[in-house]
Amino acid sequence: MRLLHLGDLHIGKKVNGYSMIDDQRAVLAEIVELARARNVDATLIAGDIYDKDQPSAEAARLYDEFLTALHEAGIAILAVPGNHDSASRVSVLSSILSSNGVSIAKPFGGEVERCELHDEHGAVNVYLLPFINPAIARTALPDSEIKTYPEALRTVIGTIDLDASARNVLVAHQFVIGSGEAELSESEMRTIGTLDEVPSDIFSAFDYVALGHLHKPQWVIEDKIRYCGSPLKYSFSEVSPSKTVTIVELGGKGDISFEMPELHPLHDMLELEGTIAEMRDYAQAHPESASCYVRVTLTKEDLQAFAKLKDIFPLLMRLDFKATESRRSASTRSISSNELTSVNPLEMFQMFFKEINGREMSGAELKIISEVCLDEAEGGAPDEAPQAHDLRLRPLCQQRNRRFPRAGRGGHLLDQRANRFGQILDLRRDLLRAVWQGQRQRPHGRFVQERPLHRSRARNQR
Ligand SMILES: [Mn+2]
Numbered sequence: 001m002r003l004l005h006l007g008d009l010h011i012g013k014k015v016n017g018y019s020m021i022d023d024q025r026a027v028l029a030e031i032v033e034l035a036r037a038r039n040v041d042a043t044l045i046a047g048d049i050y051d052k053d054q055p056s057a058e059a060a061r062l063y064d065e066f067l068t069a070l071h072e073a074g075i076a077i078l079a080v081p082g083n084h085d086s087a088s089r090v091s092v093l094s095s096i097l098s099s100n101g102v103s104i105a106k107p108f109g110g111e112v113e114r115c116e117l118h119d120e121h122g123a124v125n126v127y128l129l130p131f132i133n134p135a136i137a138r139t140a141l142p143d144s145e146i147k148t149y150p151e152a153l154r155t156v157i158g159t160i161d162l163d164a165s166a167r168n169v170l171v172a173h174q175f176v177i178g179s180g181e182a183e184l185s186e187s188e189m190r191t192i193g194t195l196d197e198v199p200s201d202i203f204s205a206f207d208y209v210a211l212g213h214l215h216k217p218q219w220v221i222e223d224k225i226r227y228c229g230s231p232l233k234y235s236f237s238e239v240s241p242s243k244t245v246t247i248v249e250l251g252g253k254g255d256i257s258f259e260m261p262e263l264h265p266l267h268d269m270l271e272l273e274g275t276i277a278e279m280r281d282y283a284q285a286h287p288e289s290a291s292c293y294v295r296v297t298l299t300k301e302d303l304q305a306f307a308k309l310k311d312i313f314p315l316l317m318r319l320d321f322k323a324t325e326s327r328r329s330a331s332t333r334s335i336s337s338n339e340l341t342s343v344n345p346l347e348m349f350q351m352f353f354k355e356i357n358g359r360e361m362s363g364a365e366l367k368i369i370s371e372v373c374l375d376e377a378e379g380g381a382p383d384e385a386p387q388a389h390d391l392r393l394r395p396l397c398q399q400r401n402r403r404f405p406r407a408g409r410g411g412h413l414l415d416q417r418a419n420r421f422g423q424i425l426d427l428r429r430d431l432l433r434a435v436w437q438g439q440r441q442r443p444h445g446r447f448v449q450e451r452p453l454h455r456s457r458a459r460n461q462r
Pocket of ligand 1: 008010048082084188213214
């Protein structure tokens with residue numbers, strides 16, 4: 001029997017503002033072709049089918065097309081919801097679908113669903129465990145005293161009456177830790193710390209455990225417990241190695257082998273560092289880079305860097321400046337309200353500039369920005385509310401959000417200051433525009449964590 005192990009499809013995902021839907025359509029079509037060509041009997045989908053618990057119509061349509069194509073190829077489908085999925089939504093109609101070879105685990109209700117597949121060696125039991133956390137497990141098993149992830153998984157797996165003489169496969173979406181170090185990437189949603197980790201010995205009774213959750217393909221226990229990885233690179237931390245799928249070949253009991261064919265994305269991901277001139281040279285020497293999602297780290301400031309790079313790499317996804325290393329450490333610094341209310345806009349910009357560029361402003365730069373600040377003062381800046389710095393900056397951020405609706409709502413204080421001055425600079429289209437563009441390329445949302453605004457919010461709540 002041949003099983004195709006997939007996971008972390010994240011259908012509908014956006015990466016740095018780019019919709020991945022075309023990339024996903026292409027890679028899922030490649031997967032269907034692969035499954036046909038290798039005569040796969042069943043596809044296991046180990047959670048995170050969608051990226052969101054309320055997927056878009058476009059995402060739902062692609063999921064429909066993918067499952068339909070597998071079904072039409074005569075391939076059984078066995079899927080579990082991941083932590084990104086709404087278990088209730090992805091398992092809708094599952095009782096009807098299961099009679100058609102499509103089994104999608106319902107929200108965990110105290111029992112791990114079992115499906116039976118057959119080949120010349122007999123039955124293969126495939127257990128479908130949707131993503132669970134201690135609260136889900138405790139609710140489903142009210143007599144238990146589950147507090148931790150390991151307790152939850154141990155208890156839940158313990159409810160399975162396993163026939164040790166048969167071949168047993170588990171499909172799950174959890175963070176399972178073996179003896180080695182797990183390879184994480186930025187596109188996973190982690191619980192803080194290591195609370196969600198569970199030891200691999202809990203699963204030792206299974207012949208194979210098909211896991212989802214970690215996006216890099218990797219073994220937890222060689223030839224036994226595996227993360228197949230996401231089919232596409234969903235963050236720049238996944239630039240290498242290439243993405244693969246896992247094909248599991250089950251012979252009789254104890255006879256298992258694997259194959260990991262490589263996938264070919266519509267657009268690969270590329271990380272480059274250097275000057276604009278070096279980027280030009282690179283693009284010339286590597287014409288395929290024109291169809292890659294690119295992250296550039298510029299080692300030298302440059303006017304209109306973003307526009308220039310976009311010319312070189314049409315799918316430029318992210319632009320950073322080398323000086324950002326100092327910025328990054330500086331930006332996690334908390335800024336007191338005192339500090340903010342006691343400095344004037346010019347001083348504030350000087351602080352900001354230094355954090356971004358790791359140096360003081362030159363005389364010429366200072367002159368430009370002084371004029372800009374003066375202009376703004378004459379143009380009538382909003383009244384300053386001295387007690388709360390974020391309140392004071394809010395009107396400016398709102399103005400900026402109207403002007404750049406795609407830039408998302410501000411993340412942290414440094415962003416807000418950048419917004420404010422970026423707006424001014426944008427009017428001037430002047431020397432420091434490059435700085436602002438660097439800021440506009442900041443990743444938003446999940447990638448931006450541990451930033452001062454969060455801290456100051458927490459402080460306000462206390
Ligand atoms: Mn995932």
